Amino acid sequence: MVTSPVVNTYPLSSYTFGTKEPKMEKDTSVADRLARMKVNYMKEGMRTSVEAILLVQEHNHPHILLLQIGNTFCKLPGGRLKPWRKCKLAANSPSLQPNWQIGECVATWWRPNFETIMYPYCPPHITKPKECKKLYVIHLSEREYFAVPKNLKLLAVPLFELYDNVQRYGPVISTIPQQLSRFQFNMIHT
């Protein structure tokens, strides 16, 4: 049997957080977003997107970095499958480049239709899914600089808060604890 993959996790206090210009949502409603998705699909085919799972530790328990929009909605940092430098948390300055490395894919989610619902498999009889989203573990180094868009708030949320909390975090983020359970977390105290 293969041994568990290891993720080194550093305290949140190891990292530096700055700000950058606001990253506004392109759409003002879910209906607008789905309409734009349809237009893009006609032009470019299935959307492929990536989201990043950035781990830190507090009190010996793994926490995930989430971006909060407004007072309730949380999302993972991520974007389209373009160069990852465009990740929502990367700094714009060339002197503040990230030291992190893209790690294991932990989940793939499929959007069968131009609707908000996604599934962790391509449902039977769906031959043309509209989006495929992959979640990757990011291996952070001991020092990182994160640039948080001014309109978003960065939160470090413990796994025990995400687990079984679909109401607050939705189906994708609330099952990250299960997807990470095969990893061994190496808690580094700096």
Place this chain on the structure above:
Amino acid sequence: MVTSPVVNTYPLSSYTFGTKEPKMEKDTSVADRLARMKVNYMKEGMRTSVEAILLVQEHNHPHILLLQIGNTFCKLPGGRLKPWRKCKLAANSPSLQPNWQIGECVATWWRPNFETIMYPYCPPHITKPKECKKLYVIHLSEREYFAVPKNLKLLAVPLFELYDNVQRYGPVISTIPQQLSRFQFNMIHT
């Protein structure tokens, strides 16, 4: 980025199913089971158990083999971390040995106390968990013989039936679709 691991899945009809002597539960109630768990913990320390995810395909969609006890309760084939030949579905005859191979660990669940509830992480402040259960994908070959204990029923349940169905399958089995979403299923039509 690493490519997705591949699981070859064969139709259920590729496999042969026989029976073997009933494999009765050792306990007649949850209270009895937890009491016995406590006694064993005193003798042997943390229980380590393994469960097997056996995949087949039907109508181009992955299905998981589950054992049904009575009319409702379902479980994965598995057991203690003893030689896997003792797996609940292995035949007793030396001429009918399995061709499967133990594959990737997809999840680890922890039981912090002598209670039924388990978590996909060791909760903070728990220094002596009582059980650690690991789920492994089993790579089946084109031909396998399964011996099903006479008191159990073997079911092939599609991923879409397990997904978001904690009421019917419980927290461990109902999130297997998410844990398998990083795999690429190679559907083999024989």
